Amino acid sequence: MPEDFEPVIIGFLCNWCAYAGGDLAGVSRLQYPPNMRAVRVMCSGMVHPDIVVHALQKGADGALVMG
Amino acid sequence: MNVELLTLSEVEEFSGNEGNFSVRIKKNPRYVDMDKCIACGLCMQKCPRKVDDEFNMGVGKRKAAYIKYGQSVPLKYAIDAEHCIYLTRGKCRACEKFCPTGAINFEDREKHLSIDVGAVILAPGFHPFDPSGFDFYGYGRITDVVTSLEYERMLSASGPCMGHLIRPSDHTEPKKIAWLQCVGSRSTNRCKNGYCSSVCCMYAIKQAVVTAEHLNEGIPQQTIFFMDIRSHGKDFERYYETAAAKGIRFVRARPHTILAGKNNMGVTMQYTAEDGRMHCEDFDLAVLSIGLEAPEDxxxxxxxxxxxxxxxxxxxxxxxxxxxxxxxxxxxxxxxxxxxxxxxxxxxxxxxxxxxxxxxxxxRGALTHEKTYPAEQDVTSQEPVIGVFVCSCGINIASVVDVDAVAQYARTLPHVGFVENNLFTCSADTQSLIAEKIREHHLNRVVIAACTPRTHEPLFQDTLREAGLNGFLVEMANIRNHNAWVHQALPEAATQKAKDQVRMAVARVAQNDPLRQLKVDVVQKALVIGGGVAGMNAALALADQGFDCVLLEKSDRLGGNARRLAATDRGQKVAPMLTRLIERTESHARIKVLKKAVLRSAVGSVGNFVSKIEVDGDTRAVTYGTAVVATGAAEYQPREYLYGQDERIMTHLQFDDQLAQNEAAVGRARSSVFIQCVGSREPQRPYCSRLCCTHSVKNALRLKTLNPEMNVYILYRDIRTYGEREDLYKSARDLGVIFIRYGLDSQPVVSRKGDDLFVEVFDPVAQLPLKLYADYLVLAAAVVPHDHQALVELFKCGVNADGFLNEAHPKLRPVDMSVDGLFVAGLCHYPKPMDESIAQARAAASRAGLILAKEEMQLDAIKSYVTENCDGCALCVDVCPYRAIKLEQEKIDGRSHIVTDPALCKGCGLCAATCPKEGVYVHGFTLPQLKAQVEALLAEATA
Amino acid sequence: MIEIRVGKLARMLGVHRNTVSNWIKSGKFSARPTVGRRYLIERADFIHFCRNQGISEDITAQFANSGGFAKPRAHAAYPVARDTDRHTEKGGGMTDGPIGSVMVVGGGIAGMQATLDLADSGYKVFLVEKSAGIGGAMAQLDKTFPTNDCAM
Structure with missing residues (x-):
């Protein structure tokens, strides 16, 4: 693995908690690495396993389901 | 829309009568124009004046330009005139220079408004007790003595310690923490607060429990010093038991002095235990569980x-x-x-x-408005033409993300027909601009690259609707909260991320279809189940609001348990009130009372329920839009303490009957004994019945008034005369009622010797066994729930572990049940005295009235729907937490399939995630939509 | 009773905003201020004024239908008092029926819940809060018993 490797992480964020937490992190100006791209869902329970597999097949380095 | 929020405002003058009051309101200047402020926080950053933060109880600082807290509503800054350097000394205006929108307005003056209202609700809250006046606690002098509200802020993740607990003196983690209960409550010596504040026992236990989560190292030792633990609420006793099992130490003592530890670090405390022995103990931190006082104003x-x-x-x-x-x-x-x-x-x-x-x-409805929109254009047959609006948010986004580059990039994306960068996309003039551009460029989809959809999506949905587009054709890319604000040092990576976010939003919005919010007609009638005080109050409150009601009572007369009660906790006579209540209920034109009635079936959902009701043998159907469940509860029939073997041993209700019929005879008794917690707070029924302590104290007082010579004993575990009921407890002690505590492991023993009845108990204060003679032995029997099995099966509602009906959320929706359209009131929810039952019944009527006030109900658009792939495997049926999915048995094209009930569905999508063949989707979050977003990202993503 | 905004009325009538403000200030147009830069005027006064100013009946009617009026919403369950019935005697001691608005003092959890209930069931609510934002004491709590939920 090259030293400058930067993973592309796809995050599935529950609208009511994880996504709101992301918003609050912004308001509080908490800094974190810019590697994650968020997909907002209405409940982390709606994330189908297929979509996670799909993301990994298409080249995502990681998938994060937060809720 | 029908709420006018007046912040920084006070009522100046008030006059008029019910139905027509005139109010003059003074609105203090905010010095920030609410229409212009975008809550970027620059004014706060630039403000040089630091002030003690009252929101954080003075722990930590805020600026003179401030918001109360991060999630404040309205999310608009304000300038504190008392501390602002410009407003006090005439120089500075730094905030004005830096405000990107020109929202700072030092010319702002106080305004006076006149409004006319029909009614007023006063909810000014409480004042936290200030313990500085108590020299023996050392608050304000000893650094490591804090109040519970300060401690609350110290624990909070958004508080001044960022959720990492450190003590004030040396900023190290406290390992040994003491809570002192009843500071400023149940105290008439040093302050005038004779009442119990009702909440401190529970919040102290909560603080002790969560403390461990806020420490990095080691296991803390938490000790709570208390007089009586008052965990009398629903599921509170269990919480207390769990806390004790986790190792939190409960000591029955009221420490009289706190001294500072070495170098003013930590504290030393002296206290006398129940057995009379003195103890001296050191703690790293002492928390004063301060009471609730009436508001200062x-x-x-x-x-x-x-x-x-x-x-x-x-x-x-x-x-x-x-x-x-x-x-x-x-x-x-x-x-x-x-x-x-x-x-x-x-x-x-x-x-x-x-x-x-x-x-x-x-x-009703005379002064409220409903917004109207133009007809929606049909876009389903059109190719997507997407407009992208990139917001600079002043400099909030633009100072980190290269918004021009993002806008330039957006032009290259498929289907994008128009791109623009705005200084503030959320401003009112930009809304009209967006609507203009939608018409000019025939846009049929819109992407807003700005802040969070959680606060701003409704605004842009509204803009689209005003421009004749379906509100669900907008998508937001959150390039502020999730990007510019959290990657401030990485402008290049942030710009790249913003491009990715816009690309994802564009790909997704291209897949968006117009969504309809389903409407269902509401049957303008309520069903109230149970004809006790709660049921009748709910029915009358609904009927007085103009709604028709059907009231079911299973017996042949109204009144329920109240028929056997003499007086309320404040001594008001129940019988006359009950007679009037029954008369009004039976004669009200909008209430139909059905006695000897049993609910046999229930189908449908909120707005439209149909039930079969059996009335005295006949069955009839009733349709209704909402229901209030007030089925009551029963008194426990004790098996302990020789109950049933001697007529001098009675439960509370029996003793009340005795007092009503035979007061003189009861008054001649030499000695009466009450035993508390009979059937409550025991392993098989681990909840507190809430009302029995007050009931016993009330009856003990009555006996002492009847015959001051009588010996009256109350054998208790904790006396739970919460709130102003504490006054009764104090009067009882003053009149000479003797209170003897027993433990679960040292329960009293009742015996008969010849004709005499005796109760033996160990007195923990005198450390002696006692044998009490009893003419009457009153058992404070538990309140036990009725069997709710039938109701649970009919409505698919829930009960808690103790068998009481569950609310949807104990704090946010305490009278709503988990099934929409059902409300709960009275004893079937949890044991409670009559005032609380009445309050809850009327609250249920208010909540039910919200449904009945509308002729049709708009449902959320985000709901599950069945696709043609469904083959009826029914895997989703069991996972649905709302029971919104049914399997349709009859077969279509040789296949069975499921049907979803949009009125029950909450759009959580568990079904969609469970389905192995894409047979069910959630509107707005279909697999193709999510895939489009994922693919768009991964097509060219580099982090 | 009609609720108007100066800017909106000015656009409808094709005059400058200041003109409308001047009318109100001079008492020519007998509207009384409420909150949020809005004014209330009797329907009869409004129509009378428009007629005197030579404004066409069409524009008057158009304004009436555009939502400028505070209309009582018909409700199947009971008759609603007419707005004119209720407000004609306003100022001189109205007796006909109650005003459909409520003032809630205090923006804590109790005040907010009462406000939401009333606003959703057909009443106009003025929520008066003395500090800069609502939320009250509950917003200060880290977690709440017995579920350890976050207070936010």
Missing amino acids: GPVLAAKFGIELNSYGFAQTTDFEPVRSTRPGIFVTGAFQAPKDIPQAVTEASTAACEAARALMPA
């Missing part, structure tokens, strides 16, 4: 509004009218009425709303 408010206060400064109300003040048309609620916990405050807020709605019934 309570007397001013009372004078202004012409209402009376009680001796403690809380608003005067009665047990039968728990939120009605002494002046018609003015209602009081929350902690201003009496100290209370959040569920009770939320419930009684709805009660107050109900009373106001009742008073103003003829004017």
Whole structure:
């Protein structure tokens, strides 16, 4: 693995908690690495396993389901 | 839309009568234009003046330009005129220079408004007790003595310590923490607060429990010093037991002195244990569990509004009218009425709303508006033409993300027909600009790259609807909260991320279809199940609001348990009230009372229920839009303490009957003994029945009044005379009622010797076994729930572990049940005294009234729907937490399939995630939509 | 009773905003201020004024239908008092029926819940809060018993 490797992480964020937490992190100006791209869902329970597999097949380095 | 929020405002003048009050309001200057402020926080960053932060109880600092807290509503900054350097000394104006929108306005002056209202609800809250006056606690002098509210802020993740607990003296983690209960409550020596604040026992236990989560190293030792633990609420006793099992130490003592530890670090405490021995112990930190006092401006408010206060400064109300003040048309609620916990405050807020709605019934809808929109154009057959609006948010986004580059990039994306960068996309003029561009460029989809959809999506949906597009054709890319604000040092990576976010949003919005919010007609009638005090109050409150009601009573007469009660906790006679209540219920034109009636079936969902009801053998169908469940509870039939073997041994209700019929005979007794917690707080029934302590104390007082020579003993585990009921407990002690504590492991023993009845118990204070003679032995028997099995099966609602009906959320929706359209009131929810039952019943009527006030109900658009791939495998049926999915048995094209009920579905999508063949989707979050987003990202993503 | 905004009325009538403001200030147009830069005027006064100013009946009617009026919403369950019935005697001691609005003092959890209940069931609510934002004491709590939920 090259030293400058930067993973592309796809995050599935529950609208009511994880996504709101992301918003609050912004308001509080908490800094974190810019590697994650968020997909907002209405409940982390709606994330189908297929979509996670799909993301990994298409080249995502990681998938994060937060809720 | 029908709420006018007036912040920084006070009532100046008040006059008029119920139905027609005139109010003059003074609106203090905010010095920030609310229309222009975008809550970027630059004014706060640039403000040079630091002030103690009252929101954080003075732990930590805020600036003179501030918001109260991160999630504040309205999310608009304000300038504190008392501390602002410019406003006090005439120089600075730094915030004005840096404000990107010109929102700072030092010319702002106080404004005066006049409004006319039909009713008033006073909810000014409470004042946290200030312990500085108690020299023996050392608060303010000893650094490591804090109040519970300060401790709360110290624990908070958004507080001054960022959720990492450190003690004030040396900023190290405290390992040994003590809580001192009843600081400023149950105390008449050093302060005038004879009442119990009702919430401190529970919050202290909560603080002790969560403390461990806020420490990095080691296991803390938490000790709570208390007089009686009052965990009398729903599921509170269990919480207390769990805390004790986790190792939190409970010591029955009231420490009299706190001294500073070495170098003013930590504390040393002396206390006398129950057995009389003195102890001296060191702690790293002491937390004072301060009580709730009436608000400081309570007397001013009372004078202004012409209402009376009680001796403690809380608003005067009665047990039968728990939120009605002494002046018609003015209602009081929350902690201003009496100290209370959040569920009770939320419930009684709805009660107050109900009373106001009742008073103003003829004017319902007279001053409210509904917005109208132009007809929606049909875009389903059109190719997507997407407009992208990239927001700079002043410099909030633009200072990190290269917005021009993002806009430039957006032009290259498929289907994009128009791109623009705005300084503030959310401003009112940009809304009209967006609408203009939609028409000019025939846009049929819109992407807003700005802040969070959680606060701003409704605004842009509204803009689209005003421009004739379906509101669901907009998508937001959150390039502020999730990007510019959190990657401030990485402008390049942030710009790249913003491009990715826009690309994802564009790909997704291209897949968006117009969504319809389903509407269902509401049957304008309510069903009330149970004809006790709660049921009748709910029915009357609904009927007085103009809604028809059907009231079911299983027996042949109304009244329920109240028929056997003599007086309320404040000594008001129940019988006359009950007679009037029954008369009004039976004669009200909008209430139909069905006696000997049993609910046999229930189908449908909120707005439209149909039930079969069996009335005295006949079955009839009733349709209704909403239901209030008030089925009551029963008194436990004891098996312990020789109950049933001697007629001198009675339960509370039996003893009340005895007192009613034979008062003189009871008064001749030499000795009476009460035993508390009979059937409550035991392993098989681990909840507190809430009302029995007060009941016993009341009856003991009555016996002492009848015959001051009588020996009256109350054998108890903790006396739970919460709130102002504490006054009764004090009077009982003053009159010589003897209270003897027993433990679960040292229960009293009842025996008969010849004709005499004896109770043996160990006195923990005297450390001696006692043998008490009893002419009467009264057992404070538990309140036990009825069997709710049938109801649970009919409505698919839930009960808690103790068998009481569950609310949807104990704090946010304390009278709503988990099934939409059902509400709960009275003893079937949890044991409670009559004033609380009445309050809850009227609160349920308020909540049910919200449904009945509308002729049709709009449902959320985000719902599951069945696709043609469904083959009826039914895997989703069991996972649906709302039971919104049914398997359709009849087969279509040789296949069975599922049907979803949009009225029950909450759009969580568990079904969609479970389905192995894409047979069910959630509107707006279909697999193709999510895939489009994922693919768009991964097509060219580099982090 | 009609609720108007100066800017909106000015656009409808094709005059400058200041003109409308001047009318109101001079008492020519007998509207009384409420909150949020809005004014209330009797329907009869409004129509009378428009007629005197020579404004066409069409524009008057158009304004009436555009939502400028505070209309009582018909409700199947009971008759609603007419707005004119209720407000004609305003100022001189109205007696006909109650005003369909409520003032809630205090923006804590209790005040907010009461406000929401009333606003959703057909009443106009003025929520008066003395500090800069609502939320009250509950917003200060880290977690709440017995579920350890976050207070936010």
